[in-house]
Amino acid sequence: MTYNINDVLKDLSIISEDLNTLYLHDEISIDNRTFKTVSQSLIKAEKNIKEIIDESTRRKSGVSPLSKLTYEDQYLNLCKDVLDNGVWIYNKRTGKKVLTKINADFEYDCSKGILPVLTTKKVAYKTAIAEMLGYLRGYNSAEQFRDIGSKTWDANSNAESWQNSEACKGPDDMGYCYGELGRRFITPSGKPYDQLEKIYSHLKNGIDDRGEILTFIHPGTDHLSCLRACMHTHTFSVVGDTLHLTSYQRSADIPLGLPFNMVQVAWLLMIMAKITGLKPGTAYHKMVNVHIYEDQIPGITKQISRTPLPSPQVYINFKIKTLYDLMEENDTCTLMDYFHQGYIEFPFSV
Numbered sequence: 001m002t003y004n005i006n007d008v009l010k011d012l013s014i015i016s017e018d019l020n021t022l023y024l025h026d027e028i029s030i031d032n033r034t035f036k037t038v039s040q041s042l043i044k045a046e047k048n049i050k051e052i053i054d055e056s057t058r059r060k061s062g063v064s065p066l067s068k069l070t071y072e073d074q075y076l077n078l079c080k081d082v083l084d085n086g087v088w089i090y091n092k093r094t095g096k097k098v099l100t101k102i103n104a105d106f107e108y109d110c111s112k113g114i115l116p117v118l119t120t121k122k123v124a125y126k127t128a129i130a131e132m133l134g135y136l137r138g139y140n141s142a143e144q145f146r147d148i149g150s151k152t153w154d155a156n157s158n159a160e161s162w163q164n165s166e167a168c169k170g171p172d173d174m175g176y177c178y179g180e181l182g183r184r185f186i187t188p189s190g191k192p193y194d195q196l197e198k199i200y201s202h203l204k205n206g207i208d209d210r211g212e213i214l215t216f217i218h219p220g221t222d223h224l225s226c227l228r229a230c231m232h233t234h235t236f237s238v239v240g241d242t243l244h245l246t247s248y249q250r251s252a253d254i255p256l257g258l259p260f261n262m263v264q265v266a267w268l269l270m271i272m273a274k275i276t277g278l279k280p281g282t283a284y285h286k287m288v289n290v291h292i293y294e295d296q297i298p299g300i301t302k303q304i305s306r307t308p309l310p311s312p313q314v315y316i317n318f319k320i321k322t323l324y325d326l327m328e329e330n331d332t333c334t335l336m337d338y339f340h341q342g343y344i345e346f347p348f349s350v
Contacts, residue, residue: 009050035251064236072264072308074106078107079254079304082292094349097294104252104287108266110280111242114312115270115335116262121234128260129267129332135216136196137327138183142172148330152260153226155348162226177225178216185218199236200323203276208238234268237322242277245269249287255296255303255346256307261285271332274316275323297349303344312338 046170069077086099108116130150139145142153156162159172167175174180184192214236216229231249238244247265252258265285273280292300313336320321320329 008156011243068107068109070308070311071106071108071114072118072120072311075258075262076120076138076304076308077119078106078290079292079300080106082254082290083297083300086292091293091349092292096349098291099294099297100289100291102289104290104315106262106277106285106287108262108269108283108285110266110269110273111281113270113313113315114311115333116266117312117335117338117340118259118262119309119311119338119340120257120303121344122342123259123263125263125335125338128263130330131260132264132268133183133326133330135179140174140177140180142174159226165222165223168226173226175225176221177216177227177228181216181218181229182214185215196323200276202241202273203236203238203278206238208236210237210334212236212238231264234265236272238278239281241274241279242281243269243273244281244283245272246284246286249285250289251348252287252290254290254292255300255344256348258287258290269331270314270316271320271326274320275326293347293349299344299346306341309339309341310337318340 082099082101086101088097089100090096091098108114115125117123125346127150130148131145131152134145134148134150137144139147142151142157145151145153153172153174157172162168162175163171167229169175176186182196183194185195187193194202195214201210202212212235213233215233217232228250230251231247234247235246236243237246245265245268247261247268249261252261263284267285269283272278272281315334315336317329317332317334318328320332326332
């Protein structure tokens with residue numbers, strides 16, 4: 001069943017007026033506290049719907065309410081751009097055709113506590129955050145990720161081609177990638193180097209050497225992992241008392257991976273700012289190869305027809321004050337007022 005949003009707003013207004021009339025004439029049995037709660041909920045619902053209508057009107061007129069596009073505008077515009085201007089390429093690894101474009105840049109203002117979680121479809125943001133948390137902890141097994149609520153590595157770590165590789169240590173092994181490099185990067189001397197510990201120590205002590213870089217890529221070692229890092233490098237920068245982040249991504253699956261990566265980039269900046277005593281600033285998300293697989297087009301076409309809802313707020317767990325707290329605490333944040341328009345199922349290409 002399809003509802004006209006203006007009719008819904010009109011009905012809410014009528015219900016609110018009728019409730020007030022009945023209450024004032026003592027025609028319903030309801031205590032004052034309950035009446036106020038219900039009345040305030042109706043007012044809030046009306047306000048949210050008006051914001052959606054205003055947002056939709058602005059979009060249709062081509063006028064943005066912000067000096068910059070919102071994170072969801074950036075995402076939807078990229079989807080449309082790739083659908084309209086992408087080039088069909090055959091991907092040998094997956095055996096599928098894929099619409100491809102080169103270069104995309106997103107920006108997320110993290111200073112106001114807004115996590116870039118899409119509302120035009122439901123995003124499993126907890127899974128996305130758990131995955132990035134696992135990287136920061138140096139996890140190298142799909143089992144470790146499952147233990148904190150992320151199954152994102154089950155398929156790639158157990159792919160037949162990787163399991164038959166001499167480098168694979170067995171089921172669920174991811175190999176030398178992501179967190180393994182972040183916490184145990186092998187130096188020319190053969191010794192492991194903890195990149196994250198160095199960055200944390202510097203930022204905590206007010207140091208920015210213009211090289212606060214966390215990289216999950218090590219050229220010449222691709223054969224030692226089940227999958228090369230897609231979002232491979234994160235550079236932290238301090239200006240005054242504000243922390244900024246620039247994240248680089250070599251490959252972005254727009255319908256499936258990118259919504260996760262958007263959350264991860266902003267969360268990484270917010271959590272690092274929290275544990276280093278800095279203010280979160282802007283996260284710059286730079287992508288090279290952005291693409292939509294042929295079997296994902298029906299779903300993405302459905303998604304871009306939807307109107308975004310108001311953005312949710314995120315609150316970092318007050319218990320997390322240091323990097324070492326982050327190694328122990330799985331519940332890192334709470335998302336408030338996340339309203340979405342339901343899951344859209346997209347095929348996953350291994």
